[in-house]
Amino acid sequence: MKIIAIGRNYAEHAKELNNPVPAVPVIFMKPDTAVLKDNKPFYHPEFSSDIHHEIELVLKICKEGKHIAEKFASRYYEEIALGVDFTARDIQQKHKEKGLPWELAKAFDNSAPVSEFLPKTKFQDLENLHFRLDVNGTTVQTGNTRDLLFSFERIIAFVSQYITLKKGDLIFTGTPAGVGKVNIGDHLAGYLEEDKLLDFYIR
Ligand code: MG
Numbered sequence: 001m002k003i004i005a006i007g008r009n010y011a012e013h014a015k016e017l018n019n020p021v022p023a024v025p026v027i028f029m030k031p032d033t034a035v036l037k038d039n040k041p042f043y044h045p046e047f048s049s050d051i052h053h054e055i056e057l058v059l060k061i062c063k064e065g066k067h068i069a070e071k072f073a074s075r076y077y078e079e080i081a082l083g084v085d086f087t088a089r090d091i092q093q094k095h096k097e098k099g100l101p102w103e104l105a106k107a108f109d110n111s112a113p114v115s116e117f118l119p120k121t122k123f124q125d126l127e128n129l130h131f132r133l134d135v136n137g138t139t140v141q142t143g144n145t146r147d148l149l150f151s152f153e154r155i156i157a158f159v160s161q162y163i164t165l166k167k168g169d170l171i172f173t174g175t176p177a178g179v180g181k182v183n184i185g186d187h188l189a190g191y192l193e194e195d196k197l198l199d200f201y202i203r
Contacts, residue, residue, distance in 0.1 A: 001032045001166070001168045001169060001170070002029060002030075002031070002032065002163075002166075002169050002170075003029060003030040003031070003032070003034060003035070003112055003169070003170045003171075003172060004027055004028075004029055004159055004163065004165075004169065004170070004171050004172070005027065005028050005029065005030060005056075005085055005106070005171070005172035005174075006025050006026065006027055006150065006155055006171070006172065006173055006174040007022075007025075007026035007027070007028060007174065008021065008022050008026050008149070008174065009025065009026075009148055009149050009150055009155075009173060009174025009175075010143060010147050010148065010149065010174055010175065010176040010177065011147070011149060012147075012176065012177035013174070013175055013176055013177045013178075013179065015177075016177050016178075016179070017179075021149065022149070024158070025150045025154070025155055025158050025159070027158075027159060028101075028102050028103075028106055028107075029107065030085075030106060030107045030111060030112050030172075031107055033109050034107055034108070034109065034110065034111045034112040035110075035112050035113075035114055035170075036110040036111075036112060036113040036114070037113075037114060039113075039115075039198065039199050039200040040113075040200065041200055041201045041202070041203040042084075042086065042110055042113060042182075042188075042200060042201070042202050042203065043110065043203050044182070044183075044184050044202055044203065045088070045108060045109075047088070047091070047104075047108075048088035048089075048090055048091055048105075049090060050088065050089045050090040050181055051086055051087070051088055051089070051181065051182050052086070052087045052088075052089045052179045052180060052181060052182070053084055053086065053133060053135065053140070053141070053179060053180065053182050053188065054084060054085040054086070054087055054141075054175035054179050055082065055083075055084055055131065055132070055133035055141045055143065055175055055176070055190055055198075056082070056083050056084070056085050056172045056173055056174060056175050057080055057081075057082065057083075057129065057131060057143075057145065057172075057173045057192070058080065058081040058082065058083040058114055058115075058117075058170050058171065058172055058173065059077040059079075059080060059152060059155075059156075059170065059171040059173065060077060060078070060079045060080075060081065060117055060168065060169075060170055061076055061077055061156075061165045061166065061167060061168065061169040061170070061171065062076060062077055062078045062079070062167060063075075063076060063167055064164065064165065064166050064167060065156075065160055065164070065165050066160050066161075066163075066164040066165070067160060067161060068156055068157050068160040068165070069157060070153045070154055070156075070157040071153075073152070073153035073154075073156035073157050073160075074152070074153055076156050076160075076165060077120065077152065077156070077171075078119060078120055078121075079117035079118060079119055079120060080117065080118055080120050080123075080126075080129075080192070081114050081115045081116060081117040081118065081192075081197065082114075082115045082131060082190040082191075082192050082197045082198050083112055083113060083114045083115065083170070083172055083198075084112070084113045084133075084188065084190070084198065085106070085111070085112065085172050085175060086108075086110075086111040086112070086113070086182075087105055087106055087111075087179075088104070088105040088106075088108065089105070089179075089181075091104050091105040092105035092106070112170075112172070113198065113200060114170065115190065115192075115197035115198045116197060118192065118195065118197075123193065126145060126152070127145055127146055127151070128144065128145065128146050129144065129145040129192070129193065130142070130143070130144050130192075130193055131143050131144075131190070131191060131192045131193070132190070132191050133178075133188060133189070133190050133191075133198075134188070134189045134190075134191070135180075135182070135186055135187070135188055136186055136187050137187070140178050140180060141175065141176055141177070141178035141179065142176065142178070143175070143176030144176075147176065148173070148174070149174075150174075152171075152173060155171060155173060156171070159171070182202045183202060184202050184203060185201070185202060185203075186201065186202040187199075187200075187201055187202075188200055188201070188202070
């Protein structure tokens with residue numbers, strides 16, 4: 001199982017980090033050891049002093065595919081979850097300045113908390129899905145799939161040109177604006193429409 005993540009998929013988030021809005025999807029990966037389930041606490045690593053939350057919608061791939069046409073891409077996921085793409089922003093910034101890969105900033109252990117998955121059929125309009133992250137009771141990030149630069153189907157079609165998607169793979173679809181530092185003791189709660197799916201602490 002692998003995790004593929006999309007960077008800069010909401011224009012307002014690209015702007016807040018002074019990045020250009022991309023013409024093609026920016027992708028990176030996390031290993032299976034990044035997954036953190038069941039709302040277990042996230043233990044703040046010592047190698048970073050600036051771990052950021054990035055709330056994202058997560059797709060679970062339901063069958064193997066490569067070179068998937070965009071018009072058929074919706075057949076390749078049946079469930080959606082909420083996830084956090086934890087990012088060591090201090091490390092990422094250094095690596096970006098040097099043009100180096102992002103793995104140390106993105107792929108570390110437990111850097112990908114994922115909620116339970118909900119069937120996509122539960123939602124009336126996947127192109128108008130609202131989600132948000134609250135930290136200590138204050139809403140810090142809100143997103144809506146209508147603002148995606150690259151749709152779920154476009155992402156699946158694009159990625160599968162390069163990398164075979166397999167059943168159980170996860171796709172983190174990008175974060176909206178409002179990313180910020182987490183601190184030990186913080187309580188994170190993530191909502192997909194009305195459902196509170198993420199509910200965990202930074203330890
Ligand atoms: Mg992200």
